[in-house]
Amino acid sequence: MPSISSRIKPIHYVNAGRLLALGAAFVLGLGYVADAWTPIGAGALTWVLAVSLLLGAPGQRGSELIGATAIWLSFAEFLGMLKFGQFNTERWLFSELALLATMIPIWVNWNRRLAWSNPHETFAQLDRRAAGWNPSLLPTRDDKLARLRGEDPAEATDGSDLAGKTA
Numbered sequence: 001m002p003s004i005s006s007r008i009k010p011i012h013y014v015n016a017g018r019l020l021a022l023g024a025a026f027v028l029g030l031g032y033v034a035d036a037w038t039p040i041g042a043g044a045l046t047w048v049l050a051v052s053l054l055l056g057a058p059g060q061r062g063s064e065l066i067g068a069t070a071i072w073l074s075f076a077e078f079l080g081m082l083k084f085g086q087f088n089t090e091r092w093l094f095s096e097l098a099l100l101a102t103m104i105p106i107w108v109n110w111n112r113r114l115a116w117s118n119p120h121e122t123f124a125q126l127d128r129r130a131a132g133w134n135p136s137l138l139p140t141r142d143d144k145l146a147r148l149r150g151e152d153p154a155e156a157t158d159g160s161d162l163a164g165k166t167a
Helices: 010-034 039-056 062-084 089-117 142-149
Strands: none
Touching: 010 039, 010 062, 039 062, 039 089, 062 089
16 A cells, blocks of 8 residues: 555645645734734734745745735734724734744754855855855946956046946
């Protein structure tokens, strides 16, 4: 008799995560509109939403998904304030703490990967998004590029930018 793991594929988990995320977002939004959530209930469903979003969108950065969820929850709480006259700070904090609880394992895993791959580098050297690491942040003017190369900017440019337009 073949085991169930021989029939289940990763896409099944992705699809289940997407379906669960859609349902959790709908129920959570409905609860905010009706002011039906207790702080613990909202926090628990927020955690389910965050985990299902992470499972349902494997190609998206986890921190971006969690950040977008935090913005959405803050907006929902603000809309609830407009409807009911008060901002439920406790419910909002429990929801945001649930997102933080979801984010901590992602952060730990990222640090473990860095410790495994580059144990003796500083975090500043490992930040590939910094200006020194990103080749897409090259200057748009010839004279600035010449300064970075260590050349004389007066000899390297006629005052136009790299696209050939005048400054």
